[in-house]
Amino acid sequence: MAAGDQLAGGRPATAARPGRYDRQLGIPGFGPAAQERLRRATVLVAGIGGVGGAAATYLAAAGVGRLVLVHPGPLEEPDLNRQTLMRPEWIGGSRVACAEQTLRAHHPGVEIVTFDRELAKLPELGQLVGEADVVVDARHNFPDRYRLNDLCVASRTPAVIAAMNATEGNVLVVEPGTPCLRCVFTEGDPSWEPLGFTVLGAVSGLAGCLAATEAIKIIARFGEPASGRLLQYDLWDMDFQSLRVRRDPACPTCAELTGAGAEEPT
Numbered sequence: 545m546a547a548g549d550q551l552a553g554g555r556p557a558t559a560a561r562p563g564r565y566d567r568q569l570g571i572p573g574f575g576p577a578a579q580e581r582l583r584r585a586t587v588l589v590a591g592i593g594g595v596g597g598a599a600a601t602y603l604a605a606a607g608v609g610r611l612v613l614v615h616p617g618p619l620e621e622p623d624l625n626r627q628t629l630m631r632p633e634w635i636g637g638s639r640v641a642c643a644e645q646t647l648r649a650h651h652p653g654v655e656i657v658t659f660d661r662e663l664a665k666l667p668e669l670g671q672l673v674g675e676a677d678v679v680v681d682a683r684h685n686f687p688d689r690y691r692l693n694d695l696c697v698a699s700r701t702p703a704v705i706a707a708m709n710a711t712e713g714n715v716l717v718v719e720p721g722t723p724c725l726r727c728v729f730t731e732g733d734p735s736w737e738p739l740g741f742t743v744l745g746a747v748s749g750l751a752g753c754l755a756a757t758e759a760i761k762i763i764a765r766f767g768e769p770a771s772g773r774l775l776q777y778d779l780w781d782m783d784f785q786s787l788r789v790r791r792d793p794a795c796p797t798c799a800e801l802t803g804a805g806a807e808e809p810t
């Protein structure tokens with residue numbers, strides 16, 4: 545071999561170029577078929593702030609083929625302590641457009657569709673949920689979370705629901721037949737409704753990474769998705785608890801669909 549046929553790192557020039565996903569294809573239970581499932585998948589990410597932005601980042605990085613991003617309103621200075629898809633020169637611009645621009649720059653192969661709109665003012669939300677392989681719910685308020693939950697249950701779309709406040713976070717995975725958000729949080733949490741809750745960016749980023757991992761597992765069909773479980777963590781003292789949740793036989797969303805008193809998953 546002539547000297548010029550050898551690359552600087554010692555790899556022959558004729559060797560196959562390393563692929564973007566080479567480092568994940570070897571994960572036990574993963575592989576090319578799982579990668580192809582990701583490429584064909586659509587994930588709806590509702591909320592593109594600290595939680596949803598991190599989730600979208602890692603969904604795109606893993607090779608999910610199509611992301612639908614829904615988030616209302618412009619970027620403001622206080623968003624920048626956690627929303628790593630955003631840049632200071634974009635303050636005043638649409639947040640969902642900022643997210644799209646950053647994701648496209650890093651992952652040009654991912655199709656991105658955006659809606660700069662409140663969920664309540666998005667008539668096509670039901671259709672978008674029905675067409676998604678998984679919904680990542682990263683909204684901060686219970687009206688939006690219940691709205692998504694009800695649409696996911698009705699259309700049998702798996703949902704990964706992530707939220708945080710200060711140093712605490714939680715992630716709930718709902719697949720058809722497992723307890724839904726209304727089973728677990730029957731009356732919401734009024735303290736989380738105002739936008740005034742506190743956020744440490746690393747805490748919201750962790751919630752987003754956990755949500756992305758669960759969505760990827762469901763789509764790619766590897767590992768054991770945490771369906772029917774609620775992960776609660778408090779990074780104040782690094783406390784993590786994974787709780788099995790129970791269906792509410794009187795749940796207004798899922799009781800009729802699944803049958804009141806149906807067997808709990810074990």
Ligand SMILES: [Zn+2]
Pocket residue numbers: 723724725726727728791792795796797798799
């Ligand atoms: Zn329910």
